[in-house]
Amino acid sequence: MIDFKQLAENILEDLMGKTPISDILLKTKIFAAKRNDSDLLKWVSQELEGYIDAPPQYRILNSGLKVDVFVPFRGTTRIEFPTDVINRKDIRERLSHMPFHNPITEIENLCSNDNESTTIQMRIPVAVYGVLNKNLNGEIQDSYQYVSKAAVQQIVVTVKSLLIDYLLKISKDEDIDFNSFVKTKATMITQNNITAGIVNMGDGTIHAEGATTVVGNNNSINNEQNESLQAIIESIDRLAEGLTNRHDYDEVSTDIKEELKKDNPRKGFLKRCFQAIPTILGSLSSDIIANQLQPYVLSALSLLV
Incomplete structure (x- = not known):
């Protein structure tokens, strides 16, 4: 008998x-096939191969x-065109x-290339x-459209x-429908994260107050969860002791x-902070620390589902 809980973990x-x-999605594809989860299998396949029809909302970025x-008599001038006048x-x-219809690997590559541009452009x-x-x-x-690389990278994060949220529920033996789950979760993530990808291409400043505001139900934590999360971040702090160039981690730890x-x-907000920790510490630490880190981060995320 297949242990789906173990596969999810x-x-x-x-x-x-x-x-x-x-690579993670390829493993998830096997998981979906073994579990006979056609909705999950379809979603994973589209993420790996690209979307022929309209992509999901989290792949449509403000530009x-x-x-x-x-x-x-004046020459050529580059201007910011206000689309609301069309x-x-x-x-x-x-x-x-x-x-963005591209396969997820292409999106990763778009954000990791070596040129110094901070935007992705499309004529x-x-x-x-x-x-x-x-x-x-x-x-x-x-003429071309542009979005920030940070906004495009958010597609991978989403x-x-x-x-993570879906598999945490599976690991708790909760029986949920992936199709309805992904629609609800993706909408919430889009509302709270993708809008933060707006960038300023001129000389002025853009203020995006409240960009990390979370909407929806069940968005706060109780005292017991709070104490557990405090203990987790303190344990991760101890793992990170002695690492050099840990400024980014210290900022996330302080935010939490x-x-x-x-x-x-x-x-x-807390979930996004904990999700960022493996990436930040992974670039600074050994595999031993990375392996020790996983249980703490997973425990934190399980409290924030």
């Missing part, structure tokens, strides 16, 4: 380590629009959002220029977060402790 261990997301305009709704929606069809020209005093030479001091600590 094995995949969770990979999610907490340095295993590429594509900006840049236009190079030639003005006689009258046609279908074009306005398309030019203010960038869908728009020349056929659309006529619509944009109505709002310009000049001739369009080039996939991991969905898997400060959040736990509040009257109503936010589950979503």
